[in-house]
Amino acid sequence: MATHTGGLTLTRTPASGGTTAHGTAVEVRNLVRSYDDRAVLDELDLTIAPGEFVALLGKSGSGKSTLLRALAGLDYDVSGSGELVVPENVSVVFQDSRLLPWARVLENVVLGLHSADERGRQSLAEVGLAGREKAWPNELSGGEQQRVALARSLVREPALLLADEPFGALDALTRLKMHVLLRKLCEAHQPAVLLVTHDVDESIVLADRVIVLDEGRIVAEEYIDLSTPRSPADPRFAAVRTRLLDALGVSL
């Protein structure tokens, strides 16, 4: 079904099937988003294949969150034009877990779903939190809360997972563990993923493709053709990192 807001057309592909007419999970065509007549996304085009993991890098203010929010169907008061085709079943994970403090962990995971306790338990087990179903969110560490947020997303079997710096608030060691977990979950569930991150190494470790946004346009794109697990010690990893840093305007 297509909806129109100003010059923007949003089409949602149904949960079953979940791809566009061209067999992609996401299509963005000629997307313009403006605040106060200032274009934040500037005639942007992007496609994401089913099951593809795309990481999005860019300087602060380059438009990363604006793109993610557009795909999530949030912020339709922003003026804009272009065409978006996204799956109906989209899940979003943010930097903070956004768990409801008054609901126990399992309730948070299955909130809004019907008869889903067993699936919720399975999802919690998948993220390493079996046995913590009855805990309150404030009894969990920051990393554990993000695990619950991932379980809450994946129990819905999204065709598209949008993640806006989901590990940005975690310590370095927890972040590395979350990388391993996210890769494993994505291999098992195969959603298309768009991950916004500031961390170049994180993007190379996790993604099939890394794109760099600058002033609302895609200025670089790297397909990460390295076997997993990927090591920053690998010279090919280092070469990709150098090219991405270059696109971000950081010269070493």
Ligand SMILES: Nc1ncnc2c1ncn2[C@@H]1O[C@H](COP(=O)(O)OP(=O)(O)OP(=O)(O)O)[C@@H](O)[C@H]1O
């Ligand atoms: N609600 C708003 N009203 C006015 N301007 C906004 C609004 N939201 C975002 N902007 C502007 O749009 C631009 C892009 O913002 P966006 O949050 O997409 O950047 P970003 O790349 O995600 O940045 P960061 O890495 O710092 O999170 C910024 O210049 C920002 O000031």
